[in-house]
Amino acid sequence: MLDQIRTVLSHTTHPGNVGATARALKVMGLSQLALVNPKDYPSAEATRRASRATDILANATIHDNLDSAIADCQLVVGTSARTRTLPSKLISPRELAEEIKTTPDRVPVAILFGTENSGLTNEELHKCHYHVCIPTNPEYSSLNLGSAVQLIAYEMRLALSEEAVLPEQRVVDSEQHITHEQLSGLLQHFDKVMQLTGYKIPKHAKYLDLRLERLLCKAEVTTSEYNILRGFLSSVEKYSERLSSGVLEKIEQSQK
Ligand code: SAH
Numbered sequence: 380m381l382d383q384i385r386t387v388l389s390h391t392t393h394p395g396n397v398g399a400t401a402r403a404l405k406v407m408g409l410s411q412l413a414l415v416n417p418k419d420y421p422s423a424e425a426t427r428r429a430s431r432a433t434d435i436l437a438n439a440t441i442h443d444n445l446d447s448a449i450a451d452c453q454l455v456v457g458t459s460a461r462t463r464t465l466p467s468k469l470i471s472p473r474e475l476a477e478e479i480k481t482t483p484d485r486v487p488v489a490i491l492f493g494t495e496n497s498g499l500t501n502e503e504l505h506k507c508h509y510h511v512c513i514p515t516n517p518e519y520s521s522l523n524l525g526s527a528v529q530l531i532a533y534e535m536r537l538a539l540s541e542e543a544v545l546p547e548q549r550v551v552d553s554e555q556h557i558t559h560e561q562l563s564g565l566l567q568h569f570d571k572v573m574q575l576t577g578y579k580i581p582k583h584a585k586y587l588d589l590r591l592e593r594l595l596c597k598a599e600v601t602t603s604e605y606n607i608l609r610g611f612l613s614s615v616e617k618y619s620e621r622l623s624s625g626v627l628e629k630i631e632q633s634q635k
Contacts, residue, residue, distance in 0.1 A: 380479065380539040385411040385487050386528060387448045389503060390494040392418045398428025398436070399525030400492075405432035407532035408540060411487070412439040413448040428525075445491070445503055452489040454482050457499045457507035458527060460520040464501075467510045472531050475511050476538030490531060495524055557605045565605060566592055568612045575619050 386404055391397055397420055404412060412435050414420065421436075429436050442448040449455050456475055457467070470478070479488050491507065493499035498521075504510060513522065513530050522530070557565070569591060573579035579587060600608070 387413045389415045394422035394425040396524040398425035401429040401432040401435035403529035407536040449489040454488040456509040457491040457504045472534035
């Protein structure tokens with residue numbers, strides 16, 4: 380579905396913004412770019428700002444009027460921070476994604492972006508089915524062109540990409556979560572050590588076991604974390620043994 384989306388830049392004045400747009404699109408998996416009367420283009424600055432997305436620039440189509448850039452599109456939307464006197468229906472980027480989902484496969488959809496200084500003209504906006512506004516600070520609402528493209532492309536990816544949103548995390552064996560039996564063993568071990576050190580006085584410890592169990596459940600303890608906790612508890616037991624045998628020796632010596 381992302382291949383259906385055509386980003387149309389109208390009358391860009393800074394070629395760097397064309398490069399930034401190519402990069403923004405490629406990062407989000409969009410590919411179609413159409414340029415209407417771009418100033419100073421092609422340009423080394425555009426290529427530089429595109430970074431490794433120069434294929435998007437190479438495949439971009441260049442038009443001398445907007446009608447030719449959107450001729451085959453069934454859905455055309457215009458982006459603008461400003462509301463107009465004769466408004467088209469105003470929607471958010473998320474609502475736009477829902478709208479795109481209802482268009483037939485492979486039919487191009489155009490998203491128009493205006494020139495840097497003055498944005499889309501009223502004439503350009505009237506060619507659009509919807510006016511898409513990125514919610515921003517009402518007192519300072521206009522984004523840089525490349526940033527506006529990036530945000531729209533991101534929203535399209537979130538809503539329309541068939542791939543998982545995040546790459547799957549590789550779970551290594553040691554990162555498996557512990558079993559219920561291991562959790563019970565761990566709780567018993569805590570109980571033993573807490574009594575040994577005098578931390579737990581059974582008649583005052585009404586909620587201690589429950590809270591500890593809840594904590595360890597929330598923590599979703601992994602095998603390696605379990606091994607750390609068990610190892611630590613065993614070391615406390617051993618330390619306590621050494622301590623008490625030392626103390627006993629001293630008591631014995633003092634009694635001689
Ligand atoms: N000074 C212009 C803004 C141009 S910014 C004006 O007042 O309209 C360049 C382009 O970025 C705009 O034409 C629009 O396509 C896009 N853009 C910037 N901020 C936006 C926003 N908040 N919502 C939607 N599109 C925005």
